[in-house]
Amino acid sequence: MQMTRRSGVTDTVNSGMGSARTDASTDRPSQPFGPAQPTQPTRGHRVAATIAVVILAVHIFAMFLWIAPRNPLNQALDRPLRAYVLPMFQQSWSLFAPDPISAAYYLEVRALPQDLTETEWVSASDVELDGLLHNPLPSTATNITNKLATQFNDAFGKLPAEQQQIFTQGFAEDSWAEMGQQAISTSTSSDFTRALELDKAITGYATQFLKAHDLLPEGHLVQYRILRVAAPNFDDRHIAENTATISLSAGYRNQIVFDGQDEAAFARALENF
Amino acid sequence: MSAVFTQAFSAVSTRWNSLLDWFTGPQRNTWGISFLRIILGETLTVQLIVNFPFRSYLWGPAAAWSQELRPSSEFPFQRAVFGPTADSALMTTGYLILVAAAVAFTLGWHTRIATLVVLAAHTSLVFSDGVYMDQSDNLLRFALFYALFMNSAAHWSLDARRDSARRESVSQESVCQSPTALSTLRSRLSGYTAIAHNTALAAFGAHLCLIYVASAMFKIQGGKWQHGTAVFYPLQIPHFSPFPELSALASSNGIAVMIASYAAVYFQLFFPFMLLHRVLRKVALLGVVGMHLGIAVLMGLPFFSFFMLAGDSIFVSDKTYAAVDGWIRRKWRDARRPSAPASQTMIIDDSPTTSSTSPVRSAAE
Numbered sequence: 023m024q025m026t027r028r029s030g031v032t033d034t035v036n037s038g039m040g041s042a043r044t045d046a047s048t049d050r051p052s053q054p055f056g057p058a059q060p061t062q063p064t065r066g067h068r069v070a071a072t073i074a075v076v077i078l079a080v081h082i083f084a085m086f087l088w089i090a091p092r093n094p095l096n097q098a099l100d101r102p103l104r105a106y107v108l109p110m111f112q113q114s115w116s117l118f119a120p121d122p123i124s125a126a127y128y129l130e131v132r133a134l135p136q137d138l139t140e141t142e143w144v145s146a147s148d149v150e151l152d153g154l155l156h157n158p159l160p161s162t163a164t165n166i167t168n169k170l171a172t173q174f175n176d177a178f179g180k181l182p183a184e185q186q187q188i189f190t191q192g193f194a195e196d197s198w199a200e201m202g203q204q205a206i207s208t209s210t211s212s213d214f215t216r217a218l219e220l221d222k223a224i225t226g227y228a229t230q231f232l233k234a235h236d237l238l239p240e241g242h243l244v245q246y247r248i249l250r251v252a253a254p255n256f257d258d259r260h261i262a263e264n265t266a267t268i269s270l271s272a273g274y275r276n277q278i279v280f281d282g283q284d285e286a287a288f289a290r291a292l293e294n295f
Numbered sequence: 296m297s298a299v300f301t302q303a304f305s306a307v308s309t310r311w312n313s314l315l316d317w318f319t320g321p322q323r324n325t326w327g328i329s330f331l332r333i334i335l336g337e338t339l340t341v342q343l344i345v346n347f348p349f350r351s352y353l354w355g356p357a358a359a360w361s362q363e364l365r366p367s368s369e370f371p372f373q374r375a376v377f378g379p380t381a382d383s384a385l386m387t388t389g390y391l392i393l394v395a396a397a398v399a400f401t402l403g404w405h406t407r408i409a410t411l412v413v414l415a416a417h418t419s420l421v422f423s424d425g426v427y428m429d430q431s432d433n434l435l436r437f438a439l440f441y442a443l444f445m446n447s448a449a450h451w452s453l454d455a456r457r458d459s460a461r462r463e464s465v466s467q468e469s470v471c472q473s474p475t476a477l478s479t480l481r482s483r484l485s486g487y488t489a490i491a492h493n494t495a496l497a498a499f500g501a502h503l504c505l506i507y508v509a510s511a512m513f514k515i516q517g518g519k520w521q522h523g524t525a526v527f528y529p530l531q532i533p534h535f536s537p538f539p540e541l542s543a544l545a546s547s548n549g550i551a552v553m554i555a556s557y558a559a560v561y562f563q564l565f566f567p568f569m570l571l572h573r574v575l576r577k578v579a580l581l582g583v584v585g586m587h588l589g590i591a592v593l594m595g596l597p598f599f600s601f602f603m604l605a606g607d608s609i610f611v612s613d614k615t616y617a618a619v620d621g622w623i624r625r626k627w628r629d630a631r632r633p634s635a636p637a638s639q640t641m642i643i644d645d646s647p648t649t650s651s652t653s654p655v656r657s658a659a660e
Contacts, residue, residue: 063319067486071318074494082501089509091516109368109422110440113433115509120517123535124528154537159341160595162427163349168534169427219363223426226360253531256524259547264531280363282380284356291352 089115125252127171127269131228134243134274136194143247146231147171153295163291170224171248175269177217184208189221192273194243198222225275226283234289238277247271322492325449326616327609329403332447334605335438336401339413342598343394354378354423355386364425370418378423392416403452410447414439431599437502438606444495446488450620496609503606504567507583511564520560523553529594537595545593559586570610583607 063071087096088107096103128147135141147167154164178186185208193200198218205214228246232238250269254262279285317323351357354377362379374380376389393416399409414436421432448454519525527546529535536542546552562582569579584604591600 063316063486067319067490068315070487071315071490074318074490075314078494078498078501081498082505085502085505089505091509091512109366109370111437112366112368113430113437113506115430115506116513117430117510118525118529119510119513119520121519122517122525122528123532124519126532126534151533154534154595155539157537157595158592159345159597160537161345161349162342163346163352165427165534166353173426223361223364230357230360251533253528256519256527256549256552259527264533278360280359280379282356282362283359284351284383287351287355287357287383291349291357294348 085111089113091116125250126168127175128249128251129167129171129224129228129246130249131231131244131246133232133238134245135239136241136243138192138243138274144232144235144237145249146228146246147249149292149295161295163295167227170220170227174217174220174224175248175250177213177220178270180213181217182208185214185217189217190271190273192243192245193275195276197225197275197278221272221275222278224272226278226280229277229279230283230285230288231292233285234292242277243274244277245272245274318490318493318497319486320489320493322446322449322489323496324609324613325446326613326620327611328442328445328447328496329450329452330608330611330616331438331605332403332406332442333401333451334601334608335435335442336397336413338598338601338605339417339435340394340397340401343390343397347390347394350387350390351383353427354390354420355381356383358424361424361426366422366425366428370422373419374423375419376416376423377420381423389416389419393420403448403454406448406452406454407443410439410442414443429599431596431602434506434599434602434606438499438602441495441499441502444491445499446492450616499606500609503609504570507563507566511560514560515564520556523556526555526559527552535594535596538593541593545589555589558582562586576610580607580610 084103084106087099087103088111090096128145128151130143131146132141132143150164150167154160157164178189181189185205188201188204188208191201191204198221201218201221205218208214224246225244228244229238232244238244248269248271249266251264251266253264346353356379358379360379366373377386393413396409396412396416399405400413417432417439418436421428421436514520514525517525519528530542530546533539545555562579566579566583569575584607587600587603587607591597
């Protein structure tokens with residue numbers, strides 16, 4: 023036997039949900055939260071709506087021009103378009119297109135003594151790939167060396183041969199100043215500047231990575247190279263596997279620790295993968 | 296001739312007024328936008344928690360090595376709180392504020408303010424680095440920007456619960472009281488807020504359609520997409536196959552690869568047009584949901600996929616959401632209701648209004 027209590031006191035627990043939920047007794051969708059809607063738009067509303075439609079049309083047209091492949095119209099309107107779109111609506115949707123990613127770039131690093139005796143290369147990307155493997159929720163940090171390697175590979179590929187040669191040379195001191203000096207006679211451009219910045223950043227990352235693994239004695243030089251891992255052709259998928267090749271080897275550089283570098287936090291992060 | 300012009304003008308005027316009626320009418324798709332809020336907020340919160348141990352490595356002084364790399368376009372004061380040159384304590388504080396704001400946004404608590412804080416803080420976070428900001432971050436920023444102008448707390452939110460309680464207490468106090476200045480102002484502005492809401496909704500929907508169509512247009516230029524083999528390649532790359540066993544299974548069958556490759560292109564290309572048909576809309580939504588779930592699981596891009604799914608949720612009708620919501624509430628209510636045969640139930644009636652002299656009576660009376 024069950025006892026059921028019916029009281030004259032109103033149950034206030036559920037009453038506060040009424041207007042935000044379906045009506046419990048009839049299951050009708052209830053009015054949304056917010057002020058009641060006017061039944062007849064006024065002239066002011068129509069004017070506001072007209073302005074809104076115009077803004078909407080301009081905005082969508084700008085998004086269309088920015089997102090679309092390069093065409094005469096977005097080239098002609100490049101400056102006003104950039105002024106409107108950047109930075110809030112910065113975007114690029116050529117994802118996996120026109121061709122899907124069939125190769126990825128990874129980073130290998132090593133410390134070199136001053137006499138340039140050969141040492142072992144160490145993968146700086148393996149720790150990130152370990153953090154990605156069988157992980158349904160991978161951190162953004164599993165992307166860093168892959169992005170660095172890809173961006174440098176792209177920047178390097180845009181340079182003329184005489185500037186590419188500069189990056190494959192070794193510089194034991196003031197590496198980037200020396201590299202900039204060597205490039206002066208070759209008409210440097212924003213592409214060279216970008217490649218130089220990336221080279222310096224990668225060396226900074228490599229310095230921290232090697233230090234975190236106690237692989238960088240004082241005074242040693244740092245060197246990195248980019249590994250390219252490519253998928254086999256679709257038709258060969260049952261007989262071939264991924265291939266790994268050296269995409270490029272940068273020359274050795276001096277160690278570099280940027281101002282404010284938190285080395286302990288860097289080392290802790292590597293352990294968190 | 297003038298009669299023709301008059302007729303044409305009249306037709307255009309009628310269409311124009313119909314168009315304006317859509318914007319000046321009630322707030323549209325409030326259920327879908329509320330669902331968008333929950334999925335966006337939840338996905339962002341999880342992503343922030345996952346990245347918490349790496350916050351300095353990504354956006355703090357552990358990333359000082361990247362300080363000379365900057366995004367191609369910037370906001371003012373971009374690296375004031377986050378970034379390779381940031382103070383560690385300030386960066387962590389900013390990060391925790393972002394997490395708290397993301398939770399408030401998800402729960403729909405002071406939603407408009409929470410949306411603004413999440414938008415500002417997340418933008419500051421991702422723009423502070425010059426290496427790993429990607430389209431996932433861009434998509435979230437757009438969604439938050441449009442959500443600022445929409446009522447995303449109409450349903451399933453603490454704001455809605457609070458407003459409902461406030462309305463009930465106001466209606467219980469006195470029907471004859473004159474409206475307050477605040478309620479009068481709200482009433483006058485409600486039409487304009489509806490216009491802003493509907494405009495933002497239209498902008499967001501159109502933006503998503505542009506993204507799908509543009510993605511498809513870029514894809515069809517590539518030989519591998521044309522030949523139906525494109526999906527195979529990323530699944531071989533370590534970075535895009537967190538579950539190599541699943542990737543091998545998914546990519547070994549040529550027919551499956553072909554269907555997935557063509558489906559990815561055609562569902563995206565025809566997405567806006569399929570939305571115009573009652574049945575095809577459902578097919579389109581199922582198609583893109585399947586595509587994004589596949590990307591989330593097989594390619595290790597769960598956050599990007601769920602941000603896209605959140606955006607897709609605005610294309611599901613309010614009727615569907617309301618029906619699902621009603622069904623869940625009925626099931627919940629039925630589950631909580633004690634079940635017992637009526638003859639075995641005794642009712643204790645302690646109401647002061649009852650006329651019965653006995654507090655206990657059988658349910659058979």
